[in-house]
Amino acid sequence: xxxxxxxxxxxxxxxxxxxxxxxxxxxxxxxxxxxxxxxxxxxxxxxxxxxxxxxxxxxxxxxxxxxxxxxxxxxxxxxxxxxxxxxxxxxxxxxxxxxxxxxxxxxxxxxxxxxxxxxxxxxxxxxxxxxxxxxxxxxxxxxxxxxxxxxxxx
Numbered sequence: 001x002x003x004x005x006x007x008x009x010x011x012x013x014x015x016x017x018x019x020x021x022x023x024x025x026x027x028x029x030x031x032x033x034x035x036x037x038x039x040x041x042x043x044x045x046x047x048x049x050x051x052x053x054x055x056x057x058x059x060x061x062x063x064x065x066x067x068x069x070x071x072x073x074x075x076x077x078x079x080x081x082x083x084x085x086x087x088x089x090x091x092x093x094x095x096x097x098x099x100x101x102x103x104x105x106x107x108x109x110x111x112x113x114x115x116x117x118x119x120x121x122x123x124x125x126x127x128x129x130x131x132x133x134x135x136x137x138x139x140x141x142x143x144x145x146x147x148x149x150x151x152x153x154x
Contacts, residue, residue: 011095012085014051017077021122028077048111051083077101078125081118097153104153117153 013033018026030050031038041047080100087094090110097114098105099121108114 012051012083012093014083015100016047016081016083016118018079018081018118018122019077021078021125024119026118026122044115051085079118079121081121083114099153102153106153121153 015031015033016026017028017031019028020026025043026047027042028040029038030041030047032051032054039050041050082098082100083095084097085093085095092110092112093114094107094109095114096105096107097117106117108117
């Protein structure tokens, strides 16, 4: 694969199922597509590293500890994202992210933008101490400060 461009036949696609989101730290499972091989992730860094290496097929370092992996895989997902990476330019990804539960899709121009898009959805879906989600308290619209004409899925 060329370092600046992912050929259409070589695009990366993966499904992210986020089971918990505390202190901006997602935990859940990642599935590389089209192969249906699932691997748990326990942080943003772990999630991106596994997506880049094909779910850890090329990993050799130690795995970050997970508090209770069985508990996370049994929980209902906060959100599920289908991420398709079409290009890898400037040491980052460009592609689309689809929020599966709402069938909303948008483009991202970097891994940071992908993380911000997912963060907006997950913050709105995360319940507070009273059990209500942030979306319910704000009329169903998550706050995304600093957005200027960017198509968000949240």
